[in-house]
Every structure is written in C-alpha cells, then in structure tokens.
C-alpha cells in the first residue's frame with residue numbers, strides 16, 4: 001500500500017466516527033473460514049469508534065442440527081412456517097451460535113453481550129397458512145441496545161423474539177437488522193452472506209436507490225430467497241431513513257473494509273438520499289482535485305496541472321461529490337474578453353463513469369459560463385472530442401477564440417488537441 005491509498009482511506013475516518021453500523025451476518029458466514037477476517041474487520045471498525053450492533057442468522061446451523069437429530073424442518077430461515085419441532089431445534093441451534101459468537105468476539109478483545117431487545121408477535125395466517133411459531137418484529141427496545149453501545153459493549157442480536165405472553169418466536173434476521181437500524185438511527189446496514197449479488201450473475205448494477213432495488217426483486221423471481229430478502233429489507237430500510245445498505249460477500253476477504261473505505265466499494269449498495277452533490281470547489285479541495293486527475297494526466301487524457309496551478313484558479317473549479325468524496329471535476333476558465341470561457345479538466349473517476357456524472361458536470365459548467373455572461377464555451381480535447389460532441393459541442397478551427405498565451409501552450413504541448421465549441 002502506498003501513502004496515497006492510506007490518505008484515501010483515512011479521509012473516511014472522521015465521517016464514520018461515532019456512527020452506528022448494523023452488521024448482519026448469515027449463519028453460514030459464521031460457520032465458514034471467512035469469519036476470522038470479519039472478526040478482525042469488526043475490531044478495526046470499533047477501534048475507529050464506530051458503534052457496531054451484530055445481528056445474526058442461523059439457517060445453516062439450524063439445518064445442520066436438524067439433520068443430526070433427524071428432525072424434518074418446516075422452515076430454517078425464519079421466513080416460512082415454524083412448527084413446534086422446528087422451533088425447538090432452532091432455539092437450540094441459535095443459543096449455541098450466539099454463545100460461540102460471544103466467544104469468538106472475545107478472541108479479538110471485543111466485549112459483547114446477547115441482547116434481548118425484540119418484542120414480537122406471531123406472524124399469524126398468511127395466504128391462508130398459519131405460520132406457527134414464526135414471528136414478526138413489533139418493537140425494538142432501542143434503549144437496551146443503546147445502553148450496551150454507550151458502555152462500549154457490542155450487542156449481539158439473535159433471530160428470536162418474545163411475545164407479550166413470553167412465547168419465544170423465530171424471526172428472520174434480515175428483518176431484525178432493518179428494524180434495529182431504523183430504531184437506532186444507524187448510518188448503515190452491512191448484510192454479509194457467502195454469495196454476492198454479482199457472483200450470481202443476475203444484474204450488474206452496484207448502486208441502487210430503494211425503488212430500483214425493489215423493482216429488481218419483483219422482476220427477478222429467480223433470485224435466491226436469501227438475496228431477495230436482503231434486497232427487500234435493505235430497500236425498506238433506506239425508505240425508513242437508513243442512509244446506506246450494503247450487500248457483501250464474505251468470500252471476498254476485503255469485503256467489509258473495502259466497501260467502507262473506498263469510493264467504488266466492492267459489494268452492492270442501496271442508498272436513500274441524493275448522495276450526489278455538485279458544488280463550487282473550495283481551497284481545501286485543491287489536493288483532492290490534484291490527486292483525482294493525476295491518473296488522467298498520466299494517460300494523457302488531461303494536461304498536467306500542478307497543485308499550485310489548481311489552487312490559483314480554484315474559483316473556476318466545480319466538483320461532484322458522492323458520500324462526501326470528490327469523484328469528478330470540471331473547470332470553467334473565463335476568457336479575459338468576458339464573452340467566452342474554456343471548459344477544462346473534465347474528469348470522472350474510474351469506477352464512477354457511465355452514470356451520467358460527466359453530463360452533470362458539463363451541464364454545471366454550461367450553467368456557470370452562462371451565469372458569468374458567456375456566449376460560448378470552448379474546450380480542447382485529445383480523447384474526448386466525441387464525448388463533447390454528444391454534449392452539444394462542435395468541432396471548430398477558430399483558434400482565435402483562445403488567448404495568445406493559451407494558443408502558445410496548445411502548440412507547445414503538441415498534443416494536437418481538437419477545439420470544440422458550444423454556443424450558449
């Protein structure tokens with residue numbers, strides 16, 4: 001790792017400090033060899049002062065115990081019917097798993113406690129079928145969980161709840177993760193399962209708003225039930241105010257930290273708000289812009305600019321932020337004659353391209369040029385002439401639009417950049 005990578009990671013630290021994350025682990029993940037990495041990542045999150053609540057599923061453990069006891073399950077994941085025999089096996093498997101989890105957390109020096117914070121009621125009759133001992137979350141005792149978090153204790157929430165008569169009910173852990181996140185005002189839910197959506201090769205989109213995630217579930221009946229459930233509850237959680245939900249695969253050893261500490265992330269994300277923002281650059285953005293465009297400069301897509309040059313003209317720059325991180329930029333340099341301006345330094349970070357961000361930046365540049373009274377916007381481009389033509393620019397050989405100084409630089413650079421002009 002080089003220092004630029006480290007800098008990119010550290011920029012997220014203040015953003016997450018003191019925030020609450022709900023990490024929802026499938027039982028199969030806890031059973032797998034991937035779990036040791038997850039444990040270390042949880043310890044890293046806590047050392048960064050992120051408050052973590054751990055919700056766990058237990059389908060794999062319930063199925064294994066049922067097999068051992070030769071019990072036929074009515075259901076293992078808390079979504080379908082739970083009969084008496086299934087409830088009994090489930091409760092045994094869940095309590096063993098919760099204890100094993102507490103033990104594992106101790107090995108990475110995390111103080112944890114199982115929390116009984118869920119009021120539930122029987123799911124009742126759904127589509128004519130009595131769901132037996134399957135429950136629905138009625139209320140989360142947020143105060144109980146918050147009390148643990150305030151004492152630096154990580155609450156472990158198993159997939160069970162009690163109704164007002166003290167009857168134990170089997171619950172679905174994805175639904176619990178959603179309810180817990182909403183009740184605590186969490187910043188994120190991280191669903192960790194063994195498979196990832198993009199491994200299933202059904203859909204390549206990596207970032208969805210709540211609407212698109214729901215639409216995906218209804219239009220893809222072939223989705224495995226576990227994945228459909230996470231997308232469904234993730235989408236509902238974002239509608240109920242949880243800003244981000246991430247679906248990760250534990251098979252990727254960098255899943256948890258990679259999703260959090262990189263702009264691109266490694267899993268699938270569902271977001272609630274307009275997490276994209278376009279704004280005037282500030283002096284403090286000069287370094288970030290310099291680092292952002294350095295790769296395009298290396299690839300000769302953009303001409304080189306020093307940090308000092310960017311800083312000196314920082315009022316000309318516009319930046320596009322995602323989650324508070326700059327992923328695109330454009331500059332509008334006014335011509336001394338005041339009737340025209342140059343669009344320059346248009347760049348969208350790799351991993352964020354083809355989502356319309358380039359178009360958004362060009363529109364912002366056009367608006368800026370109009371605001372300062374320009375009638376024409378021009379650009380010099382070596383590799384994106386075709387792109388600018390799509391954005392309403394036309395090729396021109398009227399180089400007198402450039403200042404003498406700019407013309408000289410253009411000749412010196414020998415990049416044979418094309419001139420493109422857009423009337424405003």
Ligand SMILES: CC(C)(COP(=O)(O)OP(=O)(O)OC[C@H]1O[C@@H](n2cnc3c(N)ncnc32)[C@H](O)[C@@H]1OP(=O)(O)O)[C@@H](O)C(=O)NCCC(=O)NCCS
Nearest residue numbers: 301346347348353354355356357358359381383384386387
């Ligand atoms: C050019 C650039 C800003 C486009 O950003 P973006 O966010 O991907 O653009 P949009 O999402 O608005 O548009 C994507 C479309 O433009 C096309 N496109 C991207 N770069 C292109 C190029 N250099 N030439 C022609 N078309 C291009 C894509 O293929 C895509 O087409 P589609 O919609 O048919 O799939 C980005 O690719 C970039 O930063 N490139 C490197 C730097 C550069 O060349 N800057 C321009 C200097 S003038």
